[in-house]
Amino acid sequence: NQVQSRLPAAAKPALGPDATGVGWIYEYALVDKTGRHDLAQLRALQDWFLRFGLKALPNVAEVASVGGMVKQFQVVLQPDRLRAFNLTQAKVLAALKGANQETGGSVLELGEAEYMVRASGYLKTLDDFRQIPLMTNDAGIAV
Incomplete structure (x- = not known):
C-alpha cells in the first residue's frame, strides 16, 4: 500500500x-536406487517431464x-581462427x-487423420555442434 x-x-x-524455501508447500527428491x-x-x-506435469495441476x-547436474555445453571461440575464416562472434552465435x-x-492429412509436422532440432551431443555450418565457400558449400 505504501508504494x-x-x-x-x-x-x-x-x-x-x-x-x-519459506513458501514451499512440498519437497521431494528423485533417488535412483538402482544406480x-x-x-x-x-x-x-x-526439468523436462515431472516439472511440467506438476505445474499443470x-x-x-x-x-x-x-540440485542435480544441469547439462550444458560451452563453446569456446578462438579469435585467431575466427579472423582466419573472417567469422565474427555474432555469426557463430547466430x-x-x-x-x-x-x-x-x-x-499432414492422410485419409481421415491429421498429423502435426514439426522439426525438432535441439543440440544434444558434441557431434551435433560439429555439424553446424558456420559459413559457405564460393561454391555455396557449407564449411
Missing part, C-alpha cells in the same frame, strides 16, 4: 510465487528444481541459435 500511490493509475501490482541414472539424468527427468504456482530450435511445420 501504490507512486505507481501509475493503470498499474495492477500482483504478488508472484515466493522465491525462498543406473546419474545426477544429470535425474535432473533432466525433473490446479493451484500450483511454481515447481522449483534444486549459427548456434539457428541450429538449436524446434520449428512447427504444418498439418
Whole structure:
C-alpha cells in the first residue's frame, strides 16, 4: 500500500510465487536406487517431464528444481581462427541459435487423420555442434 500511490493509475501490482524455501508447500527428491541414472539424468527427468506435469495441476504456482547436474555445453571461440575464416562472434552465435530450435511445420492429412509436422532440432551431443555450418565457400558449400 505504501508504494501504490507512486505507481501509475493503470498499474495492477500482483504478488508472484515466493522465491525462498519459506513458501514451499512440498519437497521431494528423485533417488535412483538402482544406480543406473546419474545426477544429470535425474535432473533432466525433473526439468523436462515431472516439472511440467506438476505445474499443470490446479493451484500450483511454481515447481522449483534444486540440485542435480544441469547439462550444458560451452563453446569456446578462438579469435585467431575466427579472423582466419573472417567469422565474427555474432555469426557463430547466430549459427548456434539457428541450429538449436524446434520449428512447427504444418498439418499432414492422410485419409481421415491429421498429423502435426514439426522439426525438432535441439543440440544434444558434441557431434551435433560439429555439424553446424558456420559459413559457405564460393561454391555455396557449407564449411
